[in-house]
Amino acid sequence: MGVLRLFASRLAQGLLLVLAVVVLNFVLVHSAPGDPVETIAGASGGMSPELMADLRKQYGLDLPFHTQLGIYLAKVASGDLGYSYYFNLPVSQMILERVPATLLLVLSAVFTAFVAGTLLGVLSSRKPNGLLSQAITVLSLVGFAAPVFWTGIMLVLLFASVLPILPVSGMRSPDPATGSLADMLDVLHHLILPMVTLAVIYLAQYSRLARSSMLDVLGSDYIRTARAKGLAEGVVLYKHALRNALLPVVTVLGLQFGNVLAGAILVETVFNWPGLGRLAFDSVLRRDYPTILGVLLFSSIVVIVMNMVTDLCYRLIDPRIKTS
Template structure:
């Protein structure tokens, strides 16, 4: 990678990313408003009043009585100033709600991502090195099982086994609300609560990385440069690490950059099952309450995170493979 071309590459990618974010914001706004349901009716029901005059007042208060294109223009103007709106259900700014919940989601998805990538690459490398043996068959069967099993079912089974039967781990929440913990004790309590949801979310993607790593390693192992290294007497361990695994990681890195964004979306189901206080659970509650501002804020933030992760993936790809140029 030519370092002199990096600033220009970053500038072009940032400009393209800005256009993509605006386009995503417009699509999210139109999709949310095309969904059935009236937020004013939900608010009025929560207030215990369905008087038409009161509902009209609510629509005017939240700008729902304006034409759709006017609402869209106001929304885009606010987004450009990082104003994500106000939650009628929580009676708080949307940005505050998201910032309060975002660390929990990043902790969950980060732990699941590390588990998936490290475990998947390790299992895939072991399966490729033991190709055709019982170990390869066992890893393949295990990966296919994790891939085909619904996330919510895995989560419930883990709760039944480790929380109900064995009583090893807590089942729900991020920490024990009945304990006033601080410092290392608090972190240990959060870590215990993190195990089951991170395992549930990570096992599915672990299976994907294991299969991908195995396939790419077997493909790279048949390349001429690997055969040449063996003919020169290079130790098999060095061939595996420096030649096969390093080249096999290139498609894994690309796929990991895409899957990292999908992890945030997949966390909605896991956070709901385990009552994890992240933005996925926040989006689910906002959907039930027709809280448009919160939904749009969550979608906007997750879109930005996905784009940032994709940009980081491109840079990492160029670092891992010196043949990649950061032009165009």
């Protein structure tokens, strides 16, 4: 019952936050410089003033700002995200078509960073002053300091000219493989470089955080008691210490999911990955307001859901945490 009450409370807070995000996104996007109709006119080689006025009327851009906001909120409440100014397709359809590619990239990068970073943090905490710990620390600092787009560009240069063994663009080969298994392997082959690029910076953060948390836990009384009982070092590290040390890492993972989505925009642009990030980048250049707002809304919902899942995961990791 306590879990259900917690879930209901988080759900109500999430809905209010989504409403605030929708309003704020609409205000910011429409306050940005640029005119969608002028962008369309420039892309098509020019338009008459009459046609541009008709387009503004068709898109509702001639209405007062508060009226546009009210119409948009009513459409979002009914599940209608509108039509793209540039692609002339339903925004919800374009988002659904690109969600799998973005989720594949983001979830694989987060999983890789979380697992590898935690393991590196545990290894470096065993001998904090050892050579392995110092090497992991240096690699973590380098990975954290390198901008994600710079890492992607360096990997593109490396594997496009020096070691041409991995694809550096797209999600599939120009000649698609036949068969579901061959297609899956082709996608995974293209996924390696974007996933590594996005995972490196977060792997560095998780390894440093896991190392610091493990050092604190390993100095606790119950760890000394477990070792005094003669338990194997692996049992002490991974069964007793790691479970408590994971709480800060899980917290940061949930809170940084929005940053991962933001990083995915840069990664998808560098590697031409056909996901939401690439769609958002193209829509910003074309002043495609409905598409921009749709992508922002979807990303906000994903971040809010991840924060709710993080709260619920605390009880699974540490039963001492109460829902109150």
